Amino acid sequence: MATERGRPRDADIDAALESALLTLLAESSLSAVTVSKLIQAAGTSKPAFYRRYESLGHFLTELLVKWLSTDGTADTGSLRSDIEFIQRDQVVMFTSAIPSESIGVILASVRESPVTARTFYEKFLRPRRDAVIRVLERAVARGEIPPVADPEWVVDLISAPFLMRAVLPGVGAIDESLVQLTTDNVLRELKAETRPGSGSAVAREARQDAPRTYPPSRPHGADDGVVLFPSANEANGA
Template sequence: MSVNAFGRPRDARLDRALLDATCALLAEHGYAGTTIDAVARLAGTTKPALYRRHRNRAELVIDALVDRFGDDPTHDTGTLRGDLLDLQQHQLVLFGDPVLRGAVGGLLDELGTSSAAATAFVERFLTPRRAATARLLERAGLRGEIEPCEDTEWICDLITGPLMMRALLPGLPPLDQHLVEQSVDAALAVLGTTGS
């Protein structure tokens, strides 16, 4: 059982209500509409109760994103192409989710002005996802499909960038299966294989 800063047991129902309220507001009103007041009101609690769990809005939103999306999967499909397609299917759902789409623009603005929030976002949300990609590349190397990958960060950027662009910038074509396959083919080409 977790305890709060005052040594009292935490109410798991309130923890859940705060995260759920945050996600609901992000999906409906975006980051700007996801205020501390609005979250507390929707969760049926007070601002002091919220602040005992989350220091600020950025931390609250990061906690909600981590809770909702977890890490990228690292299922072993037996081939690098299969693993990358599986990963990109997960990212297709992630970037199509109204909660993430509602959060990202405003959260990125805030991360630019708060080094603590930026560090928390990188450590808790981005790093585990990028580590999942590194693991599947390592597996492919051990299977002999590719030479050991010396720049996993670039592969992470290469597969995530196109989906993020389509999700966040208006006027671009939609997120779809064709984009998933194109991004996987581009990564495989950089890695020197077709994955077939």
């Protein structure tokens, strides 16, 4: 992240920008938020903003790192329940907390800005992927699965369906049926036993439900005070 030269960074400005974003989202969608509106609501200036962030996407990425847990895992004692925990954490992350619009803004900024891409990867994505790899290593140590030849690929299998449905919501719902479907598929890939009847049939039945509406007309939590991202405890169900 960019920092001010020659003097300590003023934490009050960062707090004001964060508060201003939440205020703006209580009144409109993220698509209506601009840097100009953000700095006006925060009572600061464009130079102060751009000393800290390259873009709105960079700013949102830093908030993602701050507000979301970078370890969406738990050691439950079994691989199935460990994977289910990860997937339910993703349900929270992609539905009840982050407006779908913000995902697009962040991904666009990641593609265009090396600073944002590095921030997203090093501070958020890599720690979460490493946490999942530790889950796989524990399962190997418990004797539940053989050694994993390509753990990075398994992490992709775990996360890609949720990201796909968040970016392209017409593909399907992000819900418990997806949790079970993806968990079963990952366990099969890892040559672990799956619980009979737990995944695909449940998912097929659940797809008959009414489709989710995206993007939401208001950010999640607007009735209670906007919550753009959950805290680490909220993201992990604490």
